[in-house]
Amino acid sequence: MPYDFDHSPFRHGTDSLKWQRYGTALPLWVADMDFITPEPVLTALHQRVAHGILGYGAPPEELTETICARLATRYDWAVTPEQIVHLPGLVCGLNVVCRAIGGPGDGVLVQTPVYPPFLAAPGNQERRLLTAELTAEPDNGWLYYRFDATALAAAIDSRTRLFILCHPHNPVGRTFGIEELRQLAEICEQRDLIVCSDEIHCDLLLDGRRHTPLATLSPDIARRCITLMAPSKTFNIPGLGASFAIIQHPELRQRFKQAMRGIVPDVNILALSAALAAYRHGDDWLRELLVYLAANRDFVVDHINRHWPEIRTTVPEATYLAWLDCRDAGITGNPHHFFLERAEVALNDGAAFGPGGEGFVRLNFGCPRATLVEGLERMGAALASR
Template sequence: MWVADMDFRSPEPILAAIHKRIDHGVFGYGGESQRLQEVICERMARLHGWQIEPEAVVLLPGLVCGLNVVSRAIGKPGDGVLVSTPVYPPFLTAPVNQDRTLQTAPLGVTTEGKTIRYAMDFDAFAGAIDETTELFILCNPHNPVGRAYSKAELEGIAEICARHDLVICSDEIHCDLLLGDTKHLPIAALDPQIAERTITLVAPSKTFNVPGLGCSAAIVQNA
């Protein structure tokens, strides 16, 4: 899960749209796309039962860019940004790049035969928070451990973040890549009060094999 490039071709509608743009022959600056914002809202409602408004969708040139923008926007230089490890490396570099202090909390891990399972270790999570911590960057589904967090786990994360008045930045780029009957639940969909303190990052990169196109979005419901 830690490499964006897949071995399959992108869907034909995407290829057709790119060909259409190439045939147009002009590659000038783009602007805000209200239709794209609406499509993101429709998709979240259809796939995840999450109701959002187009005004909450902020388009970005990439999800890693979003991690850096959020790290810079929340708090002040030197403030703490907490992440759960192991995790996708840009989670570890974005806070430092933006003059924030990286704080880490290890996931819990259990082994049964050849099966290794990771889960939130709430004691370690809460224990890593101090008076400087302003932001928690969540990865759900979690890259690279492959976990789509349960409702109970997300509620536990949300409760601790609310108790310590932390902003949550939730990277949900893998939300469409699920096995079996596993369901993805956006943490912001738990409760309106949680949505008020959450910035959700999404992108088509993993689902449709288009990481090189540089398209993502932040969903900010209290903007």
């Protein structure tokens, strides 16, 4: 069935964070796409609202079973319903993990540049943030990120208890391959770390790539792994907050649930309906979405290559986020401010993504092609007037 990704409803004045924060600037920032969610999700939501009572939600068994079936089909991962812990958001999950593992002053390791809540969660829970920078290698003029296993291991100290992995990685768009995951798993095993693998973007692999959940590598990594997933990015329902953790080791799961007590609300009843409908009936839409996103990605990287050779970009393997190195672009000051003020285009400021992010911006291409064209034209005009 053909889906229309070329048009988007007008989002100004709809209490959208993306469209409100920067006023009239064209928003190509936060990870929220300008696409209407699949029709079965909307139907499920209409039906839920039509019932008229919006009381506390209780995750239906059907949803948990659907998630388990999906993990088995897509990733060959045998997960049982009791191993799923429903959550009202992934950032909430990151904070719960930091709260659950270790004690005040213990270290939490992350690879930067990274989605900013990874940097904030340890401190929010009185843990110590440790960072290891990913290394960017030029690859045919593009930016390609890898991690350096030696540098990663060197960042671990005697009080490090937790490693938080972003897989696929936001903002660098990498989907880590089995060999890389093995190396990461080995480090966690040798240093006896719990690992939290944020796999929120796992359904958004481009060009037919296949996601491998970290926990599927071996029974040993599975027992020390907390995986976070959600239908929110995949089906563009991030405002509903439906998400979940997969924790196979019973004691680890108990610690996680204990850390949730009293502070984590139940998943709301609309999110439950939307998640179930999305997972059951959204995959045709998802297949076409991925084709559209890959074409948008190609358009962005081709545009940058042809018109702005002084800016280097990643070629994302997953996500709808491109990561642009503007350090040689002759921009005075912060490129996020430059594009906001001179182009009226709102991008994410790379500096917020931690070490290795300064001088970069993140561009969200999860939007109709016409919006992307307008954004790039505005950016081009600003660059021409430097």
